[in-house]
Amino acid sequence: METDQKLAVKCPNLELVTDNASKLEIIQQEIENRKAFHNALQNDIAQLEKAKHEIEQIALEFNARIEKLQQNMEDDKLEKHKRDLNFQKQLEHVETVNNNLREDQGNIKVELMRLKEERSELEKQLKVSFSMPHKQWSFNGKIEEDDEPAGEFDLKPYIRYPIKGGSAVITFEDEAVANKILEMEEHEIEIGDCRIKIKAQPLKLQMLEEIEIQTGVCKKRILVSNIPKLTTTDQLLDKLELYFSKQRNGGGEVENIEVLEDSGNVVITFVTEGISENLTKKEFHQVDLRGIDNILLLRISPFINGEIVKVTVREVISKRSILFTGIPDIMDEEILQDNLEIHFQKPSNGGGEVDAIAYVPEEKSAIVCFEVDSEKKNEELL
Template sequence: MSDSAGDTQFQDESTMSDELQKLKDLIESADNERSRLLLEKAESEKEKRRAEAELERWMKDEEIQEEQFRRDLEELQVEMKNLESVNRTLKKELDDLKDKLQLKEDEIDSLQQKFKIQAELPVQTVKFSGSRGVCEREDELRCVFTVTQRPSLLLRGGQALITFEEDKVAEQILRLAKCSVACDKAKMEVKPCAVTLEPTVKYEVHITVSKKTVRFQFQKAPPPFPAERIRDRLELSFCKANRGGGEVEELHYNEEGGAGTVTFSSSAVAERLVLRGRYTVDVCGEADVEILPVYEYQLRKFQVCVCVCVFSLSVSEMCVYTYLSACVCICR
């Protein structure tokens, strides 16, 4: 009986010891879990502080970028206003220059009309003696023109022009203080006066025209490529016979003006292109160029003559004048 009770007590103590050990293990496991959680919490706090610091840095950078953007925007707005002001000033200057150019062109037209020259070439008899063999012509064509201006007088309102057959008639009229002229059953009193002709000129124009070299100019803005590349493409384009070109000896190109000169081996090619007036080239796309002849001219033997007509008179109603040997001028 006592042995049975002792065994039971021993079993109870063993069971309690096992339970105690389990509890200790649970407590130790709980402590380990608590330590791990504390470490994770510390790492999380550290990561949180690092993230907050990075966020604060990004916010400061954003503020700096916004401030820089605002300053750049203000500078661009100020620069845009300045450019608009400069643009308005340039437009005004351009309009003024256009007005001045128009005035100069009008003045040139007026002077050209005033000094318009009518030259008569003398008739020459040509005798055909025979044909010559075809030979290579020179590279330049030279010619000389002699220009002679005839004396002239611009008639104003109430004036007319009359010519007498004899000088003495005009001389007699000029000696009179007054004379009467019948006009439509009415008589007008006339008074002689002297008239001076405008100066006349005579000069020679020497012109030298190249037979093989022509000048070209882009009709629109030239392509924005290097000058060497454009020169090569132009040379290839001018060599194409199907477009009217030919063999090229030399080509010069000015990048600033978009123009240049090209020399062909055959003068027939240059003559054909000059008569056509334009040519299509392939410079990263087709473009038209204007073809012009290459020539030089000189003004030589310039002479100015002043002619005075002594046979002129002035009247109350009309003016009669001529630049021939016998003439009178009747002024109103």
């Protein structure tokens, strides 16, 4: 009865069945249904397990892919950082190059401006040759081909040599006599009742070998030429200063005005720059000076400054002049000089014809001047 009641609970339809056979059949049918349901559940569980396994595999694959993507992202991020650093370095390098180029460009502009100014100055100096005052020259001689570069010229030496007191300089006509006197070195000279010993020394002179002069157009001066002699120099300077100090004549305040004695031309110096440049743009000026009836056609030229930038000096030994030292002051200057000249003119004393003599007594000093002897070779100095 208890079994039936339990079955009845599980199978509510049993209450409608009266016989046991029918009940048993119903129960068996329910058992079969339960088995079928259980099998279906087992099959669903297996399907779910399989699906779970597949999902877990998919999850693992996705996790692996996610990790790989994250790693790739990290690698890409690192690579991007490296590229950014490299790009930054390249950018800094390019910026440095640009700065250097801008600096070079600035330097080139400055150099270009300097070259333009230098060219302008050179052009001005080039024009000077066409605007310098005329001067008549006459040439007497012969023309020879010369390999020396243009712009060089020869200077005639004029040497000033200081000598101390108790010394004499004697120039002989014959170079061989001078050499013989030097070889003897010490000379004993009889003067009245006295005998003096003096020493012969070679005369070493500092001679100018080369001089380099840099010229340039003065920005404050002009050179006025073609000036006729119509009045005195002082009156002319006053009239020119008055004329060129007026702005309506293209001038300005005059600082100084002077006449060049060798040429008669006039140099006018203005206080400010620019006036001389404007005036020299026109070569000839019609100048109306007060007190002079005629209108003068004066030539206005740039004034050239010269600056010595290089001097080369070499030491030369005079071939015919000798320095004598140790001469005591024992008698009158002229008498002692005459005795020296007489002594060195005698061939018995190793001397010869004396060309010039200069004696300086003790406690005095003098300057002896030397120049090239035109009758001798160019190397020989008096």
